Amino acid sequence: MTSAAPAGQLRAEDVSFAYVGAARAALRHVNLAVAPGEVVLITGASGCGKSTLALALCGLIPARVHGELRGRVMFGSAPLSGMKPHEASQLVGMVFQNPNLQLINQTVQSEVAFGPENLALPQPEIAARVDWCLDVTGMSGMRTAAVVTLSGGQKQRTAIAATLAMQPRILVLDEPLSDLDPVGAQEVLSTLQRLARHGGTGVVVIEHRVDEVAPWADRVVLMDDGRVVLDQPPRAAWAEPGPWRATGVGIPDMVRLAHAVPEAFGSRLPLSLQEATDAVKDTWFEAALAAAAAERRSGAGQPAGRRNGRAADAAPAVGGGPPVLSWDGVSVEFDGKRAVDDVTLAVNEGEWVALIGANGSGKSTLTGLTVGLGKPSAGVVRFRGQPVRPGKVFDHAAQVALLLQAADDMLFETTVRKELEFGFRFRARPKEPVLDVPEAVEFFGFTGREEDSPWELSQGGRQRLALAALLVGAPGVLVLDEPTTGQDANHMRSFLQLLDRVRARTGITIVTVTHDIRGLASRAARVVLLGEGQVRADGPTSQVFAMSGDLIRWGVLAPPLARLQSELLGPAAGDVLLEVDELASTVLAHRPAGARAISPGTGALRS
Amino acid sequence: MMNSLPVQTIISYLLIFAVPMVLPVVFLKVVGLSGLRTLVTYEARDTPLHRLDPRLKVLYPIGMGILSILFTWKAMLVVFGLTILPWFWLRPSRAKIKVLMVMIIGPAIAGFWGQGLYYLPPPPIHFLYKFPWTMAWLGSPGITSYGMTFGLQQTSRVLVTVSTSMLILISTDVGDFTWAFERFRAPPHVGFALTAALRFLPEMITRVNLVFRAVELRGYDMSRPRWHQFNRWPDYARRLGRCVVLVTVPLLIGTLRGTTTMAMVADARGFGATKRRGSLRVHKTTAVDIWGYAILGVLVVGALVLNHLGIGARYYG
Numbered sequence: 001m002t003s004a005a006p007a008g009q010l011r012a013e014d015v016s017f018a019y020v021g022a023a024r025a026a027l028r029h030v031n032l033a034v035a036p037g038e039v040v041l042i043t044g045a046s047g048c049g050k051s052t053l054a055l056a057l058c059g060l061i062p063a064r065v066h067g068e069l070r071g072r073v074m075f076g077s078a079p080l081s082g083m084k085p086h087e088a089s090q091l092v093g094m095v096f097q098n099p100n101l102q103l104i105n106q107t108v109q110s111e112v113a114f115g116p117e118n119l120a121l122p123q124p125e126i127a128a129r130v131d132w133c134l135d136v137t138g139m140s141g142m143r144t145a146a147v148v149t150l151s152g153g154q155k156q157r158t159a160i161a162a163t164l165a166m167q168p169r170i171l172v173l174d175e176p177l178s179d180l181d182p183v184g185a186q187e188v189l190s191t192l193q194r195l196a197r198h199g200g201t202g203v204v205v206i207e208h209r210v211d212e213v214a215p216w217a218d219r220v221v222l223m224d225d226g227r228v229v230l231d232q233p234p235r236a237a238w239a240e241p242g243p244w245r246a247t248g249v250g251i252p253d254m255v256r257l258a259h260a261v262p263e264a265f266g267s268r269l270p271l272s273l274q275e276a277t278d279a280v281k282d283t284w285f286e287a288a289l290a291a292a293a294a295e296r297r298s299g300a301g302q303p304a305g306r307r308n309g310r311a312a313d314a315a316p317a318v319g320g321g322p323p324v325l326s327w328d329g330v331s332v333e334f335d336g337k338r339a340v341d342d343v344t345l346a347v348n349e350g351e352w353v354a355l356i357g358a359n360g361s362g363k364s365t366l367t368g369l370t371v372g373l374g375k376p377s378a379g380v381v382r383f384r385g386q387p388v389r390p391g392k393v394f395d396h397a398a399q400v401a402l403l404l405q406a407a408d409d410m411l412f413e414t415t416v417r418k419e420l421e422f423g424f425r426f427r428a429r430p431k432e433p434v435l436d437v438p439e440a441v442e443f444f445g446f447t448g449r450e451e452d453s454p455w456e457l458s459q460g461g462r463q464r465l466a467l468a469a470l471l472v473g474a475p476g477v478l479v480l481d482e483p484t485t486g487q488d489a490n491h492m493r494s495f496l497q498l499l500d501r502v503r504a505r506t507g508i509t510i511v512t513v514t515h516d517i518r519g520l521a522s523r524a525a526r527v528v529l530l531g532e533g534q535v536r537a538d539g540p541t542s543q544v545f546a547m548s549g550d551l552i553r554w555g556v557l558a559p560p561l562a563r564l565q566s567e568l569l570g571p572a573a574g575d576v577l578l579e580v581d582e583l584a585s586t587v588l589a590h591r592p593a594g595a596r597a598i599s600p601g602t603g604a605l606r607s
Numbered sequence: 608m609m610n611s612l613p614v615q616t617i618i619s620y621l622l623i624f625a626v627p628m629v630l631p632v633v634f635l636k637v638v639g640l641s642g643l644r645t646l647v648t649y650e651a652r653d654t655p656l657h658r659l660d661p662r663l664k665v666l667y668p669i670g671m672g673i674l675s676i677l678f679t680w681k682a683m684l685v686v687f688g689l690t691i692l693p694w695f696w697l698r699p700s701r702a703k704i705k706v707l708m709v710m711i712i713g714p715a716i717a718g719f720w721g722q723g724l725y726y727l728p729p730p731p732i733h734f735l736y737k738f739p740w741t742m743a744w745l746g747s748p749g750i751t752s753y754g755m756t757f758g759l760q761q762t763s764r765v766l767v768t769v770s771t772s773m774l775i776l777i778s779t780d781v782g783d784f785t786w787a788f789e790r791f792r793a794p795p796h797v798g799f800a801l802t803a804a805l806r807f808l809p810e811m812i813t814r815v816n817l818v819f820r821a822v823e824l825r826g827y828d829m830s831r832p833r834w835h836q837f838n839r840w841p842d843y844a845r846r847l848g849r850c851v852v853l854v855t856v857p858l859l860i861g862t863l864r865g866t867t868t869m870a871m872v873a874d875a876r877g878f879g880a881t882k883r884r885g886s887l888r889v890h891k892t893t894a895v896d897i898w899g900y901a902i903l904g905v906l907v908v909g910a911l912v913l914n915h916l917g918i919g920a921r922y923y924g
Binding site for chain 1: 782868
């Protein structure tokens with residue numbers, strides 16, 4: 001065990017922790033230090049112990065979460081592990097994943113004042129803290145707003161403000177971006193950076209979305225199986241992809257691209273889009289990219305919509321099959337406000353379509369109508385030409401399978417087998433099942449676990465089970481509402497592979513509602529952008545993601561690779577490449593003959 | 608024809624069961640689970656009612672409730688009027704008005720109708736419609752005008768408290784309630800419990816709604832039969848009952864997870880760290896407060912005086 005940490009430094013010293021009744025320890029000999037003003041990104045696969053470490057760092061382990069704790073957490077020379085939660089929270093504040101569960105009060109300012117009021121501080125001190133916290137989080141203009149009216153990003157910023165009101169020296173945030181659209185995520189990240197750079201607050205961000213956090217982080221910590229396997233500055237952390245591949249954790253796209261085309265980026269790994277653009281601007285890389293784009297525009301390349309990834313390869317071309325789902329002039333109103341505004345859209349047989357847009361843009365409302373959830377105030381929704389009747393969910397659920405974001409809410413039975421059989425207790429088994437129950441057990445990897453309780457499965461397992469249970473009903477369309485939210489790269493990859501296999505096996509039409517622009521949306525052959533309830537863009541994924549300006553206008557950021565191409569080529573980018581390997585091989589194939597290989601450490605080669 | 612026993616029996620059954628059957632249907636159609644969510648939601652606005660002293664807001668429904676019990680019917684109508692007027696001042700959202708109307712008028716009609724059927728004055732009884740023996744064996748000889756008037760009075764008394772409470776509920780941030788309770792020396796846990804309940808009740812209603820949708824999406828038949836499909840209603844009731852059992856597990860697990868997080872948040876924000884809490888709110892007494900206290904004072908003193916003089920007070924015994 002080491003000596004006391006320097007003043008203001010948070011330090012986990014050889015910390016191990018096992019939950020009550022758990023066979024394995026969730027944390028194993030963790031050593032970690034966080035200094036004031038430092039931004040530390042902690043990442044790792046689901047279940048690797050990140051959230052447990054967060055609870056230990058802010059003193060809620062062992063004060064409120066019970067188990068066997070070894071080692072200690074120190075703040076300066078004070079042992080945090082022995083403090084009461086309200087004492088520890090004035091040194092290390094914790095922002096939990098779901099802002100809805102941590103906003104207890106009804107208005108923004110009463111939420112922020114709650115902590116200081118509990119400490120019985122004098123009124124001027126409480127008012128000063130509330131003003132400062134709202135100011136630093138950019139929420140001053142909404143201080144009297146009701147919490148229920150806030151967007152996801154605003155709720156998360158309110159939760160941060162409320163935690164800051166305890167004046168912690170270090171802020172720990174557990175997956176603060178998981179429910180946010182890309183623009184909301186940027187709001188939160190810029191708030192955190194302001195706190196660290198100008199307020200001197202140490203910030204620990206636990207997050208799977210490494211692409212977005214990477215440019216802001218001073219250090220990156222990789223965890224695996226309860227241990228810290230890597231703790232370095234970002235460039236050093238991602239210099240060697242080995243540990244990341246071994247743990248199945250994602251690497252930022254710009255870093256992957258630099259690894260794939262080292263001669264273009266040199267020895268300095270780009271962590272952000274700006275760094276990558278600066279590195280390859282006016283180089284042979286840009287020239288090669290322009291040549292490839294020109295070739296695609298002239299038709300020499302592969303057709304759009306069939307190029308990006310396996311799903312696109314497996315899918316028919318856009319508009320290839322007859323319409324299976326259609327929305328004809330559909331509007332939906334809630335309390336006099338239009339959530340969906342005159343949408344006309346068709347999804348064809350066998351397509352994979354991604355609906356993207358900012359929080360509240362009407363995506364989930366639009367897809368809910370396909371199974372009779374909600375009632376259009378105007379227009380008609382059709383499944384294979386037949387109108388969908390509002391409220392008749394039971395009738396339409398056999399045709400359109402809707403997997404909710406909270407898949408846990410869709411499990412009702414005591415065993416895996418009963419869960420798969422659930423639907424057949426109320427309606428006849430399909431005459432031509434695309435996947436019967438025994439096949440589903442094998443296909444979705446439940447062999448040997450048929451009699452297990454669904455709650456004994458991992459989170460990913462429960463999501464697979466909910467999906468399998470919907471598919472045995474032989475629906476014509478699969479609608480997935482934010483299926484990859486909060487998932488690590490490995491889990492996301494497995495889920496996308498599973499969807500590919502389902503499509504290959506069943507040929508089913510898929511509609512996904514997603515904020516996951518980099519993963520899930522890029523996998524679809526076609527993307528529909530919704531903004532303020534209207535369709536703002538609709539086309540092949542590679543073309544829609546080339547419209548960076550339009551996407552930002554409607555609260556969406558295109559994938560980093562798409563933005564890089566748009567930054568370098570502007571409108572000439574045409575339809576963009578969305579896979580790192582594909583982009584790397586394309587630029588290498590179009591590399592001008594005179595371009596020289598770069599010497600390590602000399603920066604990008606100018607041609 | 609109208610005096611024949613079968614026709615009289617049919618009319619009687621319709622009269623007695625129409626209201627109890629129509630009200631739930633109206634509730635489901637107009638409000639539903641999602642509508643309930645808006646019932647207790649605070650509407651942030653800048654009206655004098657919003658700025659009123661929270662202590663007065665706590666006292667107001669209590670005072671009005673007591674007055675509604677003490678006064679005679681005619682005096683009570685004045686009190687009832689006083690609870691209605693502030694709604695025009697507050698101008699709630701249309702969604703809230705819709706829910707409020709159903710939630711207030713529904714029970715009012717039920718009370719009015721129920722008393723009309725079952726409250727029997729001393730003879731001679733004036734029946735608006737006398738039931739034949741085929742109906743009377745259920746316990747009601749018919750609908751009386753006296754019973755309906757009595758029902759209207761009783762319902763209005765309840766509505767005074769309900770209307771005032773709802774008025775206060777939607778115009779007051781829960782934090783202000785907590786502040787008021789603390790000024791009255793109530794334990795902070797009372798305020799916290801109220802805060803958490805009012806903040807999370809709409810969330811819970813949303814969640815229950817979501818899980819009921821999820822069970823339908825999994826292929827569970829929750830479709831309601833048409834009103835005339837009598838043979839299908841027992842099966843619907845059975846399916847509904849079974850569904851409640853099914854949704855319990857996900858609801859329970861979700862709720863337990865949520866409350867664990869909320870408890871940790873409350874701990875981390877220092878709840879319970881001190882016996883007395885501080886407050887962001889500094890309430891400066893305004894003209895509206897003075898008027899409010901004056902009205903409440905006049906009403907209370909007036910009630911005491913009128914009771915003492917035997918004017919306007921209810922006769923008991």
